[in-house]
Amino acid sequence: MKFATRAVFSLCLVGGSICSAGADDLRSRTLRNAAITNGLIPAEGTHVSAPEPLIQVGKKLFESRLLSLAEDTACASCHLDKFGSADGLPIAIGTEGEGIGAERVIRGGDIIPRNVLPLWGRGSKGFDVLFWDGKVKQTDSSIHSQFGDEAPSEDPLTVAVHLPPVEIGEMLIDNKSTLELQTETVETANSVYEVLIERVREDPELGVALATAQEVSVAKLEFSHAAEAIAAFIRTNFRVKPTRLHDFVFRDGVLTPQAIKGGLIFYGKGNCVACHNGPYFSDMEFHAIASPQIGFGKNGFGVDYGRFNVTLDVSDRYLFRTPPLYNVAKTAPYMHSGSLPDLEDAIRTHYDPLLFTNPEGMTSLERVDFYDRLKAWSQESISGIVLDDDEITAVLRFLTTLNYESDQPIEVVD
Amino acid sequence: MRLGSRPISFFAGCLLGLTLAFAGQPMWKLAIEKLNQAEFSELTFKCDNAMRNHLLAKQRLAAIPTKANVMDLKSAEIGLIDCQDYDMMRKSLIRWGLTENELSEMALVAIEEKGEDLREVVRIHEIRY
Numbered sequence: 001m002k003f004a005t006r007a008v009f010s011l012c013l014v015g016g017s018i019c020s021a022g023a024d025d026l027r028s029r030t031l032r033n034a035a036i037t038n039g040l041i042p043a044e045g046t047h048v049s050a051p052e053p054l055i056q057v058g059k060k061l062f063e064s065r066l067l068s069l070a071e072d073t074a075c076a077s078c079h080l081d082k083f084g085s086a087d088g089l090p091i092a093i094g095t096e097g098e099g100i101g102a103e104r105v106i107r108g109g110d111i112i113p114r115n116v117l118p119l120w121g122r123g124s125k126g127f128d129v130l131f132w133d134g135k136v137k138q139t140d141s142s143i144h145s146q147f148g149d150e151a152p153s154e155d156p157l158t159v160a161v162h163l164p165p166v167e168i169g170e171m172l173i174d175n176k177s178t179l180e181l182q183t184e185t186v187e188t189a190n191s192v193y194e195v196l197i198e199r200v201r202e203d204p205e206l207g208v209a210l211a212t213a214q215e216v217s218v219a220k221l222e223f224s225h226a227a228e229a230i231a232a233f234i235r236t237n238f239r240v241k242p243t244r245l246h247d248f249v250f251r252d253g254v255l256t257p258q259a260i261k262g263g264l265i266f267y268g269k270g271n272c273v274a275c276h277n278g279p280y281f282s283d284m285e286f287h288a289i290a291s292p293q294i295g296f297g298k299n300g301f302g303v304d305y306g307r308f309n310v311t312l313d314v315s316d317r318y319l320f321r322t323p324p325l326y327n328v329a330k331t332a333p334y335m336h337s338g339s340l341p342d343l344e345d346a347i348r349t350h351y352d353p354l355l356f357t358n359p360e361g362m363t364s365l366e367r368v369d370f371y372d373r374l375k376a377w378s379q380e381s382i383s384g385i386v387l388d389d390d391e392i393t394a395v396l397r398f399l400t401t402l403n404y405e406s407d408q409p410i411e412v413v414d
Numbered sequence: 415m416r417l418g419s420r421p422i423s424f425f426a427g428c429l430l431g432l433t434l435a436f437a438g439q440p441m442w443k444l445a446i447e448k449l450n451q452a453e454f455s456e457l458t459f460k461c462d463n464a465m466r467n468h469l470l471a472k473q474r475l476a477a478i479p480t481k482a483n484v485m486d487l488k489s490a491e492i493g494l495i496d497c498q499d500y501d502m503m504r505k506s507l508i509r510w511g512l513t514e515n516e517l518s519e520m521a522l523v524a525i526e527e528k529g530e531d532l533r534e535v536v537r538i539h540e541i542r543y
Contacts, residue, residue: 027495034492038485268492269464274485381486386463388456 027260028248034267035249039278042250043240046124046279050232053213058233060206061226063411066199068171069178069192070095074413075164075230077104078116081410084330085118085238090338091295092116094170099414110169113298115338120326121280123157123235127324129284130160132336133298133310134321144310150186152224157235161227166192193223200226237406240279240326244401255401262398265391272350272395274381275322281402286319288376290353291335291346293369303369304336318376329400343399347392351385353377439511446510447520454503455524461500464493 061067063076073095078087080100087093088101097109114132121127128138136145138156145151145159153159165171166189168182181188201207201218211218214225245263247253255263266272275287286307297304307316320336333339334346340356349356353374359367377383387395471490475483504517512520 026498030492030495034488037488264492264495268489268495269467271486271489271493273489274482277485381482385467 027264028255031255031260031263031267032249034273035245035263038267038273040245040249041279043242043246046121046126046240048124048235048239050236051213053209054229054232055236056233057206057209057213058229058231059237059408060209061200061230062233063413064206065413066203066206067165067196067226068095068173069165069181069195070173072096072173073171076410076413079119079410080412081406082412083332084327085120085406085410086116086331088332090115090333090341092170094167095173097414100412104414110174111296112167112170113296113304114336115333117323118327118331119234119238121240121324122160122238123155123231124239124280126278127280127284128156129321130156131163132320132323133307134284134286135310136160136163146184147186147189153227155228155231157231158224158227161230161234162189162193162223165196197221197223197226237408237410239407241404243326243404245398248401256397258394258397259401260398261391262394262396263401265387265395266398269385270351270387270391270395271381271385276325281325282322284321286316286321287380288318288373289320289335289350289380290318290370290373290377291349292337292339292356293366293373294337294339297337302366306336318373325399326402327404329396329403344392344396347387347395350382351387443512443516446507446512447516450503450507451520451523454507454520457496457500457503458521458524461497464490464496467493 061075062079063074065071065074065077067074077097077100078092078094079085080087082088083101087104089105091114092112093104093109094112095110097104098107117132122130130136136143136156136159138144142149143151143154143156143159145156146163147159151159152162166181166184168174168178168184172178172181172192174182181192200210201221207218207221210225210229211221213229214221216225244253244255244259248255266276275283275285277283288306293302293304296302298309299305305317307319307321308314310316328334329343332343333341334343335349340346340349345356357370359370362370468487468490471483471487475487507517507520508514
């Protein structure tokens with residue numbers, strides 16, 4: 001009897017493993033092929049190298065408040081390891097902010113109307129569209145930015161690093177003492193840069209280190225030298241590193257059945273890949289998701305026209321650059337206005353915007369704005385797709401396979 | 415030896431067993447149907463949805479041949495894996511004793527669960543030219 005039981009049990013085990021192995025192979029193969037077909041490459045293939053001394057001084061500058069006019073804000077004030085290189089807030093608190101995360105809201109400060117973007121992959125190969133609205137964008141022949149034809153660098157990331165120190169409320173304090181610098185022209189930006197780099201020249205540690213790394217005398221240092229150093233640090237410290245998905249795709253690694261299911265939904269029926277493709281899971285293009293809008297909005301009264309603010313093309317209203325997905329599970333809250341604290345809800349809003357909308361509580365303007373966002377969303381590939389809760393959880397599990405850690409810890413300066 | 419000495423008891427036992435098996439078969443099938451209806455309904459809907467999305471993606475590509483529409487069709491093809499799950503469950507239920515007719519009945523129940531009104535029923539049963 002014991003022998004018979006054991007025999008039946010063994011047969012079941014062998015039979016079951018044969019059946020499940022067959023099914024898993026089809027799914028694993030399909031997922032691997034889909035990932036490669038849609039642009040995933042080994043992490044090393046995205047890297048851009050930079051000289052080590054420049055990276056090290058770039059880290060110090062990244063963590064220094066000297067680069068904000070009132071010396072109250074550093075890049076590291078809003079790009080923290082704890083929040084996956086973002087700030088953990090729906091919309092950012094810039095100048096006059098103190099502390100990290102929710103402390104900045106409680107203590108007050110200037111509000112920036114958009115969610116802080118994390119830095120993963122920025123400045124790596126092909127990552128040349130920056131910010132939610134793509135206000136820095138490399139084209140075949142030039143870099144489009146607020147600097148017009150006076151771009152301070154041919155590197156999009158270095159141009160992007162120039163912007164926060166002259167953005168009112170972000171690192172340029174919004175008070176009477178800075179009124180004459182608030183014209184948002186290239187001339188006033190240059191005068192702010194001159195003040196900031198003079199501080200670096202006078203700093204006994206930073207000045208010499210930057211001059212040495214850039215191979216110029218301290219007296220010859222310009223703001224663009226500091227920006228290049230910060231860019232070198234960002235592109236190195238936050239570069240893409242091998243993830244569990246890379247391991248699965250390129251080294252025959254193993255993913256959980258739930259992550260594989262999520263991956264097949266991501267590349268399959270969910271069609272997330274229509275926009276989240278390429279080496280960074282972003283097509284670097286602009287799309288409309290009718291997610292809830294919170295806060296004052298870039299265009300005021302709870303309206304944010306997104307890409308339109310850069311191009312002034314009416315058809316670009318409500319479009320935002322597809323956010324890359326590395327470490328996305330660490331960078332809550334989500335969407336351009338940070339309106340969704342939960343990643344599963346962020347996925348849901350892509351397919352079912354009404355789920356997060358209560359028309360009764362909305363003003364007439366908010367309703368009209370929502371209709372327009374819905375119209376823009378209705379043109380997207382994902383409009384009309386149905387996913388249930390289990391499938392959304394599976395996509396979440398898949399996205400966690402894109403987690404990794406940066407090379408160096410960022411010092412908390414606030 | 416003992417059975418041979420009581421042939422009547424043996425045949426009576428066999429007869430009783432056969433009668434019970436015959437009478438219990440519908441009960442067994444009903445139990446299998448009830449236990450699996452929810453999952454089967456879900457898979458029926460998902461496969462139907464995946465097939466419709468695939469058809470729409472093919473038609474869209476035929477009408478507007480763009481790279482984006484090619485990508486959409488490839489995604490819809492991967493989406494058909496839902497039908498693989500549906501087919502595997504059908505085979506599994508057949509192995510447990512259900513017939514094609516009983517599986518059709520389960521599919522009809524699934525459609526009735528998902529259908530908001532008679533239109534879904536009409537879609538299945540209307541005569542098309």
